[in-house]
Amino acid sequence: MTPVYAELESLEVLDWRQFLIAVRRLADSFNYGTDRSPFLGSGVEYVQSRPYEYGDSVRSIDWRVTARTGRFFVKQFETPKQLPIYLLLDTSASMVVSSQTRSKLATALQIAGGLAFAGLDRVSPVGLLTTGDEFRQYQPSLAKSQVLQWLHELRRFRLGQQTELAKRLTDLNARLANRAMLIVLSDLHEPAALAALKLSAQRHDVVVLQLRDPAERQLPASGLIRAREPETGREFVLNRRSKLIDQAALEQQLKRAGIDHLLIDIDQKYAHRLRWFFRSRGGLGGKGR
Numbered sequence: 524m525t526p527v528y529a530e531l532e533s534l535e536v537l538d539w540r541q542f543l544i545a546v547r548r549l550a551d552s553f554n555y556g557t558d559r560s561p562f563l564g565s566g567v568e569y570v571q572s573r574p575y576e577y578g579d580s581v582r583s584i585d586w587r588v589t590a591r592t593g594r595f596f597v598k599q600f601e602t603p604k605q606l607p608i609y610l611l612l613d614t615s616a617s618m619v620v621s622s623q624t625r626s627k628l629a630t631a632l633q634i635a636g637g638l639a640f641a642g643l644d645r646v647s648p649v650g651l652l653t654t655g656d657e658f659r660q661y662q663p664s665l666a667k668s669q670v671l672q673w674l675h676e677l678r679r680f681r682l683g684q685q686t687e688l689a690k691r692l693t694d695l696n697a698r699l700a701n702r703a704m705l706i707v708l709s710d711l712h713e714p715a716a717l718a719a720l721k722l723s724a725q726r727h728d729v730v731v732l733q734l735r736d737p738a739e740r741q742l743p744a745s746g747l748i749r750a751r752e753p754e755t756g757r758e759f760v761l762n763r764r765s766k767l768i769d770q771a772a773l774e775q776q777l778k779r780a781g782i783d784h785l786l787i788d789i790d791q792k793y794a795h796r797l798r799w800f801f802r803s804r805g806g807l808g809g810k811g812r
């Protein structure tokens with residue numbers, strides 16, 4: 524038997540206004556209830572106190588040290604750090620073939636938009652790279668107008684591409700001189716991607732948001748399934764004990780590499796899970812700071 528998929532020709536499940544509303548709500552969900560910026564790590568942290576100098580603000584006086592020494596001291600704080608965020612969006616064919624009204628790619632794009640707006644709200648530059656064979660790169664920016672532009676362009680992106688996630692990660696690592704945060708939105712169907720993710724995690728803060736279609740987790744109780752890999756056209760057969768991805772082994776290897784990972788089933792609600800995922804790790808860009 525052959526599984527039934529609906530191959531979407533467009534990401535226009537929501538119109539542009541509805542899409543932006545959904546993205547904005549997701550961004551607000553990330554930022555809700557945060558007293559300090561997760562994008563700036565610890566925000567502005569106290570470092571030490573020094574003697575008061577002419578021109579220092581009275582509001583920065585360290586009254587405890589002043590009372591103890593009898594001389595005016597002021598607090599010094601660490602300069603806020605802005606860790607750039609790079610979103611790597613998998614635009615390959617396997618992200619488009621779907622059993623749902625909304626594909627993995629459409630879901631990933633909405634999540635990427637929410638993360639981008641949340642990052643900009645927290646004054647962290649955001650860039651984006653596509654990981655299909657038709658490559659697009661949007662350099663890190665603090666301008667919401669630019670984010671709106673690339674969201675608009677990607678909603679009309681050419682579909683049915685081959686995945687090049689491993690290559691994009693390798694190229695990005697070679698270009699980045701300083702530590703950054705890399706958020707990968709992919710179904711991880713490319714075998715070589717895992718090794719590239721591990722290498723990236725040695726220098727950067729890497730997060731993987733893995734998208735999964737319900738057809739990938741729900742196999743019939745018996746019989747064989749004849750399937751076709753959408754990017755290469757290669758046909759293969761699965762039995763009921765087979766898995767498209769050994770999920771347990773994958774998660775174990777990501778954990779060993781220090782990569783935070785969240786599996787998102789596109790037929791289930793995910794906003795609250797994303798929110799708690801990032802809060803539990805100290806916020807976007809906050810891990811290991």
